[in-house]
Structures are given as structure tokens and as C-alpha cells.
Amino acid sequence: MEPGTARIAVDLLGGDDAPAVVVDGALRAVRADPDLHLLLVGPTEVAAAVTDALTPAQRARTTVRPVRAAAGPAHHAPRADSTVRAAVAAIRDGAADALVSAGSTGATVSAAALGFGRWADVRRPALVATLPAVAGPVVLLDVGGSLEPRPLTLARHAVLGAAYAAVAHAVDRPRVGLLSVGTEAGKGDRPRKAADALLTAASLPCGARYVGLVEGYDVALGARADVVVTDGFTGNVLLKAIEGAYAMAGGPPAGGGAPRAAALLGVAGTVVVCHGAAGAEDVASGIALAAHLWRRGASDRVRALLDGAAVGSPAVDRIDEVRP
Amino acid sequence: MEPGTARIAVDLLGGDDAPAVVVDGALRAVRADPDLHLLLVGPTEVAAAVTDALTPAQRARTTVRPVRAAAGPAHHAPRADSTVRAAVAAIRDGAADALVSAGSTGATVSAAALGFGRWADVRRPALVATLPAVAGPVVLLDVGGSLEPRPLTLARHAVLGAAYAAVAHAVDRPRVGLLSVGTEAGKGDRPRKAADALLTAASLPCGARYVGLVEGYDVALGARADVVVTDGFTGNVLLKAIEGAYAMAGGPPAGGGAPRAAALLGVAGTVVVCHGAAGAEDVASGIALAAHLWRRGASDRVRALLDGAAVGSPAVDRIDEVRP
Numbered sequence: 001m002e003p004g005t006a007r008i009a010v011d012l013l014g015g016d017d018a019p020a021v022v023v024d025g026a027l028r029a030v031r032a033d034p035d036l037h038l039l040l041v042g043p044t045e046v047a048a049a050v051t052d053a054l055t056p057a058q059r060a061r062t063t064v065r066p067v068r069a070a071a072g073p074a075h076h077a078p079r080a081d082s083t084v085r086a087a088v089a090a091i092r093d094g095a096a097d098a099l100v101s102a103g104s105t106g107a108t109v110s111a112a113a114l115g116f117g118r119w120a121d122v123r124r125p126a127l128v129a130t131l132p133a134v135a136g137p138v139v140l141l142d143v144g145g146s147l148e149p150r151p152l153t154l155a156r157h158a159v160l161g162a163a164y165a166a167v168a169h170a171v172d173r174p175r176v177g178l179l180s181v182g183t184e185a186g187k188g189d190r191p192r193k194a195a196d197a198l199l200t201a202a203s204l205p206c207g208a209r210y211v212g213l214v215e216g217y218d219v220a221l222g223a224r225a226d227v228v229v230t231d232g233f234t235g236n237v238l239l240k241a242i243e244g245a246y247a248m249a250g251g252p253p254a255g256g257g258a259p260r261a262a263a264l265l266g267v268a269g270t271v272v273v274c275h276g277a278a279g280a281e282d283v284a285s286g287i288a289l290a291a292h293l294w295r296r297g298a299s300d301r302v303r304a305l306l307d308g309a310a311v312g313s314p315a316v317d318r319i320d321e322v323r324p
Numbered sequence: 325m326e327p328g329t330a331r332i333a334v335d336l337l338g339g340d341d342a343p344a345v346v347v348d349g350a351l352r353a354v355r356a357d358p359d360l361h362l363l364l365v366g367p368t369e370v371a372a373a374v375t376d377a378l379t380p381a382q383r384a385r386t387t388v389r390p391v392r393a394a395a396g397p398a399h400h401a402p403r404a405d406s407t408v409r410a411a412v413a414a415i416r417d418g419a420a421d422a423l424v425s426a427g428s429t430g431a432t433v434s435a436a437a438l439g440f441g442r443w444a445d446v447r448r449p450a451l452v453a454t455l456p457a458v459a460g461p462v463v464l465l466d467v468g469g470s471l472e473p474r475p476l477t478l479a480r481h482a483v484l485g486a487a488y489a490a491v492a493h494a495v496d497r498p499r500v501g502l503l504s505v506g507t508e509a510g511k512g513d514r515p516r517k518a519a520d521a522l523l524t525a526a527s528l529p530c531g532a533r534y535v536g537l538v539e540g541y542d543v544a545l546g547a548r549a550d551v552v553v554t555d556g557f558t559g560n561v562l563l564k565a566i567e568g569a570y571a572m573a574g575g576p577p578a579g580g581g582a583p584r585a586a587a588l589l590g591v592a593g594t595v596v597v598c599h600g601a602a603g604a605e606d607v608a609s610g611i612a613l614a615a616h617l618w619r620r621g622a623s624d625r626v627r628a629l630l631d632g633a634a635v636g637s638p639a640v641d642r643i644d645e646v647r648p
Contacts, residue, residue, distance in 0.1 A: 133572070144505055147512065147513040148513050179561055180557075180561070181468055181471065181556070181560040181561060182600075188471065188557070189471040189472050189557050190472065192557075215564045216561040216562060216563065216564025216565035216566075216567070216568060217564045217565070217567055217568035217571070218568065219568060220565060220568035220569040220571070220572045221568045221571060221572060230561070232505070233504075233505060233512070233513050233516075233558070234557070234561060236505040236540070237503055237504070237505065237539065237554070237558060237562060238540060238561060238562055238565045239540065240540025240541045241540035241543050241544060241562045241566050241569075242540075242566070242568075242569040243540070243541055244540060244541035244542065244543060244545045244566075245544040245565075245569035245570055245573070245582075246569055246572075246573055247541070247544070247545060248457070248458070248545060248570075248577045249570055249573035249574070249576065249577045250573070250577065251573070252573065253572045253573045253574065258569075276506075
């Protein structure tokens with residue numbers, strides 16, 4: 001754990017099993033990290049369920065921002081008076097450093113994009129999950145930020161993933177692979193073929209190098225790449241398939257299973273999205289991830305690293321817009 | 325094992341590690357199944373490596389068709405004088421009942437479509453893999469037959485998968501799910517949303533029922549569906565991700581891991597495709613699968629079941645063709 005205070009705004013009403021698992025997750029997080037402060041965003045009585053269970057010293061590291069409304073239906077922009085919007089506003093006001101929500105991904109991404117703004121050269125924010133593999137972490141993106149496979153989005157997410165692996169996980173010169181159905185050049189559907197060409201010509205940050213096409217095995221095993229790039233549809237179902245396989249196999253491997261918390265990259269703030277079905281342990285790990293990212297200055301550092309990267313061209317941009 | 329002779333044509337030159345693993349796989353298959361006959365399609369000296377290792381009684385269940393050429397590059401139609409084309413020709417001549425190849429999937433699909441013809445109402449053949457789950461088998465398709473997600477292809481593959489589950493695995497009234505990023509209606513990318521509408525209105529064979537959207541977990545766990553439908557890109561990377569997860573977890577669960585042999589549906593013949601990196605055990609299991617499908621008359625029975633199914637409309641067909 002890096003040193004330094006981290007003040008995390010927690011959306012008490014986000015998640016299928018909220019507020020119970022969020023309360024439990026917040027308690028675990030406060031107890032585990034003595035430099036963690038929580039801004040509890042939600043109904044007063046829910047926040048009290050956290051604070052009442054803490055020692056006075058722990059309680060001193062919590063603040064309550066009373067908000068009564070949840071984000072609302074998943075397919076709509078979150079209500080202005082919702083917990084997730086209030087949590088974003090709290091960070092803008094300087095009352096917290098980072099946001100964690102297990103609510104609808106769409107609502108969180110929307111609230112963050114509205115409140116923080118997007119990075120200028122990242123049109124589609126990406127959700128980034130980190131899996132523990134034998135040789136080290138594997139960064140998988142996108143796991144659900146944007147679902148349609150677009151070549152330029154894939155190439156830009158490769159840049160994001162490389163920077164994230166270096167900044168968040170201290171991976172030296174990350175190997176970046178593009179997920180496809182085989183490793184030979186030319187394998188894959190049309191978006192993959194076009195993205196492969198873009199990535200072969202791209203300049204990646206942090207000494208990262210593009211290693212070409214990788215396969216499904218590589219996401220869990222990490223043998224061929226430190227960063228695996230795919231579209232949000234494929235990444236999402238893949239991550240859940242790996243989680244299902246670990247459940248079938250009797251439990252995750254030593255070192256950890258499929259993560260249920262992912263970092264949102266592409267907005268000007270530190271945001272962690274937990275799986276809607278997250279349990280208390282998942283929420284606690286999401287809070288720990290947000291604190292880790294804040295302490296490393298990950299969001300700003302990843303953003304700064306994009307300036308040196310070069311992907312695609314205006315002509316490719318236009319193709320990408322017209323033919324998704 | 326069903327009773328009855330099954331005569332399987334084996335492509336001795338297909339696969340990354342051919343001919344060694346194919347020879348070993350053929351030996352295992354002959355020894356395991358006393359009613360199995362093999363037509364060994366390949367160079368005489370390779371076939372001799374099989375026959376020389378068998379007892380005289382086992383050897384009597386093998387025939388050799390000498391062919392010297394492999395299929396050639398993966399992205400081209402297989403050579404007319406190749407082992408995979410010769411194996412298809414042998415089935416057309418009545419010298420064998422079914423084909424197994426661990427060569428390039430594209431070459432095998434191409435050879436089978438050329439030699440056997442496609443089923444009239446299946447434009448895109450599907451590769452079908454069966455995973456062992458807790459409650460029973462899970463049929464996953466497509467795992468690499470056609471890579472682009474098209475709504476009508478997804479819906480038609482749902483029909484194929486339902487018929488296959490009933491015929492090949494005796495699943496009673498199969499539950500058919502469409503793989504997406506959440507289970508709530510409306511979750512997913514554009515092809516999934518369109519396919520969901522088609523499937524809601526579809527008439528499925530064998531008393532199968534469409535259960536709506538399922539997630540990655542369900543492929544390994546089988547809790548929500550017996551048949552999981554997705555595009556060939558997603559299915560392929562998913563299957564390999566599950567295989568990688570089992571390797572990370574220290575081995576596959578009791579009952580078996582991710583299969584490395586898949587049935588090809590949509591051509592008028594019994595064809596099993598093994599993974600290019602198949603080992604001897606995988607090749608043997610592919611041969612056993614081909615024999616199983618032949619003994620059940622699976623190909624003809626699945627084909628016949630399609631007549632009673634109704635998916636889409638001519639208008640949808642046109643949309644599907646124009647906007648993949």
C-alpha cells in the first residue's frame with residue numbers, strides 16, 4: 001500500500017444488493033487501511049449503519065453527505081439528485097479524491113463524463129480490469145465501457161492500457177496484445193484486422209510494445225501479454241466466463257480470481273466501478289483500488305502519457321466514425 | 325457409447341503438431357472403441373505409424389488412403405489433392421461416415437462445404453462446442469465458424485444449437501440463451517438487441533425455449549441455459565479463456581474442461597474440427613465425438629429439425645445481408 005491519505009466517495013445506493021453490501025464493504029475498507037477516509041454518500045440512516053459500527057478513531061475518518069435518491073433506471077442518465085451524481089460533485093468540490101460505485105455502469109460513466117469531462121483524445125472511456133496471472137498482472141480492457149468494436153477505439157484503448165499497466169501496476173515496458181481468434185497475422189474479424197494494422201504503426205507510451213494478436217488463454221494466463229485489448233462486449237463476457245470457470249474449478253487460483261472492480265479511464269477523475277452483483281469483499285477491493293489509483297496519481301499520469309502516443313490519423317478517424 | 329460401426333476418416337496431416345499427435349490420437353481411439361473403423365488419410369508412412377502399433381485385430385479396423393499433400397495456407401481454399409479434401413471425397417464415395425481434422429478450421433469448413441454442400445437454410449455453418457457444467461452439458465455456438473455478429477445468423481444458430489443439444493446430448497426441451505453483457509432486456513450491442521427480438525419471436529425445435537440474455541458465467545456454469553448462442557469471434561475467445569482459467573486454477577473441474585473438438589453444423593455431412601493445438605487426447609476425443617454423432621444420425625436429424633423452426637423473415641434477411 002502506498003502512503004498518503006485517500007478520501008474515497010462511496011455511492012451507498014449503487015449495486016444490486018445495496019445498501020447492505022456497500023455498508024459492509026465500506027466497513028472492511030476503513031478497518032483495513034488506516035489512511036483511508038470515506039465520504040459516505042447516501043441516506044443518513046445507511047451512513048449511520050457504517051459509522052455506528054466503527055470505533056471513534058475510525059469514525060473520525062468518515063464523513064456523511066446525505067442524499068436520498070439512487071441513480072434510477074440503467075438506460076437513463078442518472079438523476080441530478082442521485083448518489084452517484086452527488087459523489088461526483090463532492091470530488092469536484094474538493095471533498096473527496098475518488099469515486100466508487102457498484103451501481104449501473106452506464107449511470108456511473110455518464111455521471112463521471114458529465115461531472116469531470118472526458119479526456120480530449122479519448123472519445124470512449126474504457127473500463128479496465130486487472131487479472132492476477134502467473135507472471136504478473138494482466139490488464140484487460142475494455143470490459144464494458146463501449147460495446148461496439150471500432151478499430152480506432154481498440155487502438156486508443158491499447159494506449160490507455162499500456163499507460164495504466166505502467167502507472168497502476170508498475171509493469172516495465174508492457175507487452176500489448178490484441179485479442180483475436182488466433183495468433184497468426186490476419187486472424188480475426190474486420191475490426192480486429194484494421195486495429196492490428198493501426199497498432200502495428202502506433203507509438204505506445206512507457207516503452208510498451210505491440211506483440212500482435214493474442215488468444216483467450218492469454219487473458220487468464222498472461223504468458224504473451226501484460227495488456228489485452230478488446231471491445232467492451234467481448235471483454236465483459238470474457239471476464240465473467242473466467243469467473244464462472246473459476247467457480248466450476250472449485251475456486252479462484254492462488255493470487256486471486258477475476259476482479260469485480262474496474263477502473264474507468266478516459267474521464268478527468270479517479271473512478272472505480274464495481275460489478276452490480278458485487279459482494280462486500282468486492283466493494284472493499286474496489287475502494288482499495290480507488291485509493292491505490294489516487295495515491296499513485298494514476299488518472300493524471302495516464303492522461304499525461306497519452307500526449308506522447310500516436311495512433312491512427314484523421315483519415316482513420318473519419319472511417320471509424322462512419323463505419324463502426 | 326451407442327452401438328454400431330462408425331467409420332471415421334482422419335486427416336493425418338491436419339494440426340500444428342501433425343502428424344505425431346494425430347497418429348497418437350488415432351491409436352487411442354482405435355483401442356478405446358471396438359466398433360470404430362478408421363480411414364487413415366495421409367502419407368503411407370504416417371498411416372503405417374498407426375497400423376504398425378496396433379494388434380492384427382485392431383489393424384483390421386483400419387484402412388489407408390494414401391495422400392501426400394496438406395491443406396496449404398489457412399486463408400486459401402484447401403488444395404484439391406489435400407488430405408482434408410480427400411477425406412471429404414472418401415465420405416462422398418461411401419468409404420467413411422464422418423471426418424475429423426485438426427487442420428485449419430477455414431480449410432476444413434471450406435472442404436466440407438465444397439464436398440457436401442451447405443444446408444439450404446443455413447448460410448453460415450457453425451462450430452459447436454460442448455462444455456461439461458454442473459447440471460449437464462452446455463452447448464456453445466458459434467466458436468469460430470463465422471466471425472461477424474449478424475442478428476439473423478445468431479437467431480439461426482440458436483435453432484441449430486437447440487436441435488443439436490436435443491439430438492447429440494439428449495437434452496430435454498433445451499433452454500436457449502443469447503450471450504450478452506447483462507441479463508436485463510436491452511443489454512448488449514446492436515446485433516444482440518436485434519437477435520434478442522428475433523429469438524423472442526422465433527419458433528425453436530425440440531420444445532426448446534428462449535430464456536433471453538445470459539452472461540459469461542453461464543457458459544461454464546450452465547445454470548441458466550443449456551445452449552448459449554454467440555458470434556464465432558466471441559465464442560472462440562471465450563472458450564479459450566475458460567481453458568486458460570482452468571489451467572490457472574490447477575486443472576479442469578471433475579467432469580472435464582473446455583473441449584478442443586467441435587462439431588461443424590450446416591454442411592451435409594458429419595464433421596468434427598479439432599483445435600490446431602490439439603494433443604493426442606484431444607484428437608482421440610474428436611474421433612469419439614464424430615463416431616457418437618454418426619451413430620446418433622445427428623447431422624441428418626438436426627437438419628430435419630430445422631424444417632419446423634421459424635426464424636426471421638425475408639425482410640430481416642435483407643437487412644442482415646446489407647448491414648452486417
